[in-house]
Amino acid sequence: MAISLSVVVLLAIVLVVMIRSGSIKPGPAIVAALFGFFLASTDMAPSINRFMNSISDMISQISF
Structure with a gap:
């Protein structure tokens, strides 16, 4: 849960920076956010969640 919140x-920070810098307009940003919101309620959500968890596990295992 902490990883998904992070x-x-x-x-959200990246989106705000992109809107403020002008590299993305508010309209497309809202569409992208809504796309993500509705994607979370589809059957693909568990697969995406497993993928993100595996990426975060891989990053956490990297030792510097």
Whole structure:
């Protein structure tokens, strides 16, 4: 749960920065956010969640 919340916060920050810098307009940003919202309620959501968890596990195993 903490990882998914961190990803949401990170993506929100990136979205705000992109809107403020002008690289994405508010209209397409809203469409992208709504797409993600509705994608979360489809049958693909568990697969996406497993993929993101495997990526975060892989990153956490990298030792510097």
